[in-house]
Amino acid sequence: MSHLNIKLENIAYNYNLLKEKVSPNALCASVIKANAYGIGAKQAMKILQQAGCKDFFVALLDEALDLHEISKDNLFMLHGIDNNKEAKVVHHHNIIPVLNDHHQISIYNDYAKILGKKLPAILHFDTGMGRLGLDLDDVQKIINNNFIDYKYIMSHLACADEPQHPHNQQQLQMLKKLRRFFPNSKVSFANSSGVFLGKDYHFDLVRPGCALYGINPTPGQPNPMKQVVTANARIVQRRILQKDQHIGYGSTHLAKKGNQILVAGYGYADGYPRSLSNFGKCYAQGQYLDIIGRVSMDLLIIDASAVPEQTFQSIKHVEIFGDNIKIDDLASQAKVIAYEILTGMGKRTLRNYL
Amino acid sequence: MSHLNIKLENIAYNYNLLKEKVSPNALCASVIKANAYGIGAKQAMKILQQAGCKDFFVALLDEALDLHEISKDNLFMLHGIDNNKEAKVVHHHNIIPVLNDHHQISIYNDYAKILGKKLPAILHFDTGMGRLGLDLDDVQKIINNNFIDYKYIMSHLACADEPQHPHNQQQLQMLKKLRRFFPNSKVSFANSSGVFLGKDYHFDLVRPGCALYGINPTPGQPNPMKQVVTANARIVQRRILQKDQHIGYGSTHLAKKGNQILVAGYGYADGYPRSLSNFGKCYAQGQYLDIIGRVSMDLLIIDASAVPEQTFQSIKHVEIFGDNIKIDDLASQAKVIAYEILTGMGKRTLRNYL
Numbered sequence: 289m290s291h292l293n294i295k296l297e298n299i300a301y302n303y304n305l306l307k308e309k310v311s312p313n314a315l316c317a318s319v320i321k322a323n324a325y326g327i328g329a330k331q332a333m334k335i336l337q338q339a340g341c342k343d344f345f346v347a348l349l350d351e352a353l354d355l356h357e358i359s360k361d362n363l364f365m366l367h368g369i370d371n372n373k374e375a376k377v378v379h380h381h382n383i384i385p386v387l388n389d390h391h392q393i394s395i396y397n398d399y400a401k402i403l404g405k406k407l408p409a410i411l412h413f414d415t416g417m418g419r420l421g422l423d424l425d426d427v428q429k430i431i432n433n434n435f436i437d438y439k440y441i442m443s444h445l446a447c448a449d450e451p452q453h454p455h456n457q458q459q460l461q462m463l464k465k466l467r468r469f470f471p472n473s474k475v476s477f478a479n480s481s482g483v484f485l486g487k488d489y490h491f492d493l494v495r496p497g498c499a500l501y502g503i504n505p506t507p508g509q510p511n512p513m514k515q516v517v518t519a520n521a522r523i524v525q526r527r528i529l530q531k532d533q534h535i536g537y538g539s540t541h542l543a544k545k546g547n548q549i550l551v552a553g554y555g556y557a558d559g560y561p562r563s564l565s566n567f568g569k570c571y572a573q574g575q576y577l578d579i580i581g582r583v584s585m586d587l588l589i590i591d592a593s594a595v596p597e598q599t600f601q602s603i604k605h606v607e608i609f610g611d612n613i614k615i616d617d618l619a620s621q622a623k624v625i626a627y628e629i630l631t632g633m634g635k636r637t638l639r640n641y642l
Numbered sequence: 643m644s645h646l647n648i649k650l651e652n653i654a655y656n657y658n659l660l661k662e663k664v665s666p667n668a669l670c671a672s673v674i675k676a677n678a679y680g681i682g683a684k685q686a687m688k689i690l691q692q693a694g695c696k697d698f699f700v701a702l703l704d705e706a707l708d709l710h711e712i713s714k715d716n717l718f719m720l721h722g723i724d725n726n727k728e729a730k731v732v733h734h735h736n737i738i739p740v741l742n743d744h745h746q747i748s749i750y751n752d753y754a755k756i757l758g759k760k761l762p763a764i765l766h767f768d769t770g771m772g773r774l775g776l777d778l779d780d781v782q783k784i785i786n787n788n789f790i791d792y793k794y795i796m797s798h799l800a801c802a803d804e805p806q807h808p809h810n811q812q813q814l815q816m817l818k819k820l821r822r823f824f825p826n827s828k829v830s831f832a833n834s835s836g837v838f839l840g841k842d843y844h845f846d847l848v849r850p851g852c853a854l855y856g857i858n859p860t861p862g863q864p865n866p867m868k869q870v871v872t873a874n875a876r877i878v879q880r881r882i883l884q885k886d887q888h889i890g891y892g893s894t895h896l897a898k899k900g901n902q903i904l905v906a907g908y909g910y911a912d913g914y915p916r917s918l919s920n921f922g923k924c925y926a927q928g929q930y931l932d933i934i935g936r937v938s939m940d941l942l943i944i945d946a947s948a949v950p951e952q953t954f955q956s957i958k959h960v961e962i963f964g965d966n967i968k969i970d971d972l973a974s975q976a977k978v979i980a981y982e983i984l985t986g987m988g989k990r991t992l993r994n995y996l
Contacts, residue, residue: 289704322911322939323989347940348907348990350643367878367907367940389879418889418897418935419943420879420905446893455893524721525743525774535772539800539809543772551774553702553721557676557985562978581772585676585981586701586721589773624916627939631911635677635989636704 290522290554291638298514300339302500309483314490317343319497326630327501331641356381368392375399386410388420400435408437415443415462416455427469438473448481449507480505503626504616518610521554523603535589536581541566548600550590557585558634561622570606571613573599644876644908645992652868654693656854663837668844671697673851680984681855685995710735722746729753740764742774747787754789762791769797769816770809781823792827802835803861834859857980858970872964875908877957889943890935895920902954904944911939912988915976924960925967927953
């Protein structure tokens with residue numbers, strides 16, 4: 289059947305490569321939200337723990353609850369808490385919330401006050417991302433939350449994948465100002481691309497995500513990371529056309545008599561972009577093969593006329609992306625980003641962890 | 643949290659509406675592959691059984707195995723079998739394979755021969771879809787498979803959503819010729835849109851999928867189906883900007899001081915198209931609200947300045963699609979099809995079955 293081969297050792301390799309890039313004083317966390325970008329959060333967490341990672345980030349409470357049993361050290365939850373019940377749940381499961389606004393802070397502080405002890409959190413400031421986090425003007429109001437132990441203050445880079453973008457420096461300067469108000473808190477700033485902006489950006493904890501899973505954190509430069517996922521589609525049928533024939537929904541492609549056609553069990557329900565209809569390529573037997581006709585929900589149609597007939601009849605799988613079709617290239621062809629390809633990978637495709 | 647509300651009764655309504663359209667002699671099956679187009683195959687199967695459906699189609703063997711325990715009547719598997727082991731598995735689980743080529747036929751026939759009894763199957767001919775199925779010239783070779791009981795011959799329409807397309811009639815005529823070779827087999831042809839091409843296309847069994855789940859089977863005409871899914875995104879943070887501020891990755895939008903910003907916990911990892919960055923709309927409190935900045939993996943940023951401040955502060959959720967934002971409209975705005983939106987719906991979003 290169609291399957292994803294996931295090289296866990298390459299996640300460990302990528303983690304170690306990032307760690308080497310980072311200031312010796314800074315910790316290297318791992319972002320494993322969205323099921324570790326579609327790869328499998330539990331499997332990713334275990335291999336990253338073996339590689340020495342002790343700090344993990346997810347987005348949602350449900351994601352944290354799925355992982356807290358295998359979490360040994362710090363499990364941080366980016367979206368924070370919305371009510372007293374969620375405060376209780378994170379506390380009971382040793383999950384450390386990122387607090388993004390006064391509403392979240394006051395809920396957590398009130399909960400801790402009744403408990404009578406300080407609880408750990410990360411305080412999130414928006415230095416220019418314009419998404420989650422507190423404004424700088426809020427600093428004064430925050431310093432009186434006596435029942436929260438702000439382990440870290442954090443912020444998030446908006447343009448880290450464009451090293452020359454002036455916003456990077458502006459965000460950095462703002463964060464440096466902010467940290468003076470929190471002399472007892474450590475600082476976390478860099479995402480994957482931020483790691484490559486240099487040691488100024490590393491502070492005490494970096495938070496790479498995409499680079500762990502093989503996405504290029506330095507667009508426009510060679511990708512220093514190893515590919516983690518190879519997607520292979522099972523061939524459901526091999527056909528040699530007995531006459532000229534229209535292919536797929538809408539009859540958008542005319543294939544010729546004698547063409548060797550592979551029908552592969554992989555479609556947009558498995559995460560393959562339908563926008564690559566009549567445009568994308570697969571790989572088999574040393575050849576790049578054209579996708580012809582529209583991509584359907586469960587099937588791709590491929591012209592394999594370039595392959596010798598005997599070889600053609602023996603093809604069991606084609607590579608959708610992996611060693612020969614880089615995920616970043618596939619994404620750019622589909623005018624999406626590699627993150628979308630990874631997180632969109634199908635729910636019904638077998639994952640082989642190697 | 644963010645959640646999908648799924649109105650199962652509307653699936654039953656849609657099923658009944660399709661059944662009324664169909665010739666009295668034809669059965670109405672349900673296609674529930676790809677987890678019933680993202681909605682939940684088990685839940686869809688149960689409500690459709692209650693509505694009187696006895697024939698169900700999936701694509702993959704794994705999908706069939708997930709459902710065979712709640713299947714009471716006919717469970718058909720479109721991709722067919724690849725080897726003797728799969729023949730045994732389908733037989734032992736009462737799954738009826740669709741056989742798409744000589745390879746699949748001979749495996750199934752050999753298995754049945756050893757077993758010493760006839761086994762049921764559907765025989766699939768390609769009359770113009772150019773995807774799975776046998777060629778018409780193959781008819782003579784097939785009639786000698788003595789151990790297969792061809793319950794149905796089937797074919798699939800390539801252009802059923804374009805009623806004027808000449809390929810519809812051509813496919814129909816070819817299927818009519820074919821059926822003469824199989825006097826003991828029933829015939830299945832129409833998908834959702836095919837049901838609306840008229841009774842000529844219905845034969846003995848129609849196989850709607852998308853229309854059951856609210857997708858318009860008659861593009862360009864009003865949608866006769868009821869919407870099944872509403873996606874609601876949880877608001878993680880409400881902000882009133884204290885200064886002009888760039889929004890999201892790449893700083894692609896400049897929001898103004900005083901703007902009321904909602905940050906919603908829903909992103910492309912939940913299936914929201916990133917192509918709707920700075921372009922899509924959400925719905926809350928009687929207003930359509932602009933998505934600003936880039937869509938990120940777990941978050942959307944929304945300008946809710948049009949809403950009175952008190953109301954703004956009380957917004958807990960926004961509609962991503964549903965009663966106010968039709969899934970077909972969302973898809974067309976994102977230059978995709980509604981099927982992609984449905985099958986791409988996130989794995990981590992709570993599904994409420996109503």
